[in-house]
Amino acid sequence: MKTGWRTPPKPKVTMEALRIADLPNLSPDMATGPAPARQQVWRPDDVPPFPAVALKALNLMAGKDTSLVELCNLIRPDLAFSTEVLRIANSPLVAFSRDITNVLQASMLLGFRRLRSVVITVGLRAYLAHGFTPLLESCWRHSIACAIIGERAAKACLLDKEFAYTAGILHDIGRVVLAVSMPNEYARVVERGADQPRDLLPVERALCGIDHCEVGGTLVREWTLPEAFSWITTCHHDADAHAAGEDCIVRQSCLLADALGFGVAGYRSLRSYAEILNDFPEPARNLFRDEQELAAEIDSQVTMIETA
Ligand SMILES: [Fe+2]
Ligand SMILES: [Fe+2]
Numbered sequence: 385m386k387t388g389w390r391t392p393p394k395p396k397v398t399m400e401a402l403r404i405a406d407l408p409n410l411s412p413d414m415a416t417g418p419a420p421a422r423q424q425v426w427r428p429d430d431v432p433p434f435p436a437v438a439l440k441a442l443n444l445m446a447g448k449d450t451s452l453v454e455l456c457n458l459i460r461p462d463l464a465f466s467t468e469v470l471r472i473a474n475s476p477l478v479a480f481s482r483d484i485t486n487v488l489q490a491s492m493l494l495g496f497r498r499l500r501s502v503v504i505t506v507g508l509r510a511y512l513a514h515g516f517t518p519l520l521e522s523c524w525r526h527s528i529a530c531a532i533i534g535e536r537a538a539k540a541c542l543l544d545k546e547f548a549y550t551a552g553i554l555h556d557i558g559r560v561v562l563a564v565s566m567p568n569e570y571a572r573v574v575e576r577g578a579d580q581p582r583d584l585l586p587v588e589r590a591l592c593g594i595d596h597c598e599v600g601g602t603l604v605r606e607w608t609l610p611e612a613f614s615w616i617t618t619c620h621h622d623a624d625a626h627a628a629g630e631d632c633i634v635r636q637s638c639l640l641a642d643a644l645g646f647g648v649a650g651y652r653s654l655r656s657y658a659e660i661l662n663d664f665p666e667p668a669r670n671l672f673r674d675e676q677e678l679a680a681e682i683d684s685q686v687t688m689i690e691t692a
Pocket of ligand 2: 526530555556638639
């Protein structure tokens with residue numbers, strides 16, 4: 385587990401405030417068409433809970449004495465989760481030479497860190513399964529692309545690649561929650577992003593009353609996940625907040641995923657692939673020189689995870 389994380393900025397809102405907050409009046413340059421009726425920003429009944437097993441697995445990361453057996457014991461009693469883990473363990477993504485028939489066997493072969501990544505991936509997929517719209521599908525593909533890029537870049541830079549993968553999966557969880565809880569408003573946000581390259585955070589604040597970084601950070605704190613994750617979800621669009629290390633890698637990986645075409649529902653990147661790549665540490669820059677090859681590799685891995 386990483387140590388020495390900075391304390392994320394104090395949340396400007398609490399979960400309770402999010403639940404009862406009203407939409408602000410929309411500024412004419414942010415919204416098109418008539419302003420929607422005032423309504424609650426946060427409707428907890430519309431937001432499915434993140435799978436308990438995935439949350440526990442994420443929390444286990446904070447414990448220094450966590451073992452493979454502990455993680456395995458979490459998964460086994462959850463039939464749906466066990467089934468999904470076995471499906472991934474038997475998929476071409478993992479490519480073991482023999483059939484994996486139980487969770488303990490899968491755990492032994494995958495190893496603790498890989499199993500943990502699988503659990504988080506399965507958790508996000510289960511979370512998104514509540515009405516898998518094209519918008520949510522693009523959120524899913526963006527998160528997986530960011531995770532894959534982050535994992536590879538972190539490995540090249542001798543950083544914690546498993547942390548980078550997991551953080552990549554979780555970094556835009558606030559966007560997923562906004563898209564689930566406010567589908568109409570968030571569809572309008574996305575339309576604005578497809579219109580021309582722009583920073584979508586002000587558009588989110590104008591149309592949804594809050595941006596996905598604040599929603600994600602609040603949610604991750606509510607889930608009592610390790611602080612490193614609330615830092616990533618809150619600050620991954622803040623260039624000044626990420627000087628080095630895994631959090632910097634995740635931020636750059638999010639931008640590179642957008643530039644590669646794994647943006648949310650047609651979002652157009654503000655900067656070119658080459659410009660973003662230039663901000664990566666040198667070992668990662670060398671790894672990602674061929675833009676088309678990287679896009680094809682990620683597309684094939686995302687599809688494999690989707691169909692596993
Ligand atoms: Fe984001
Ligand atoms: Fe992102």
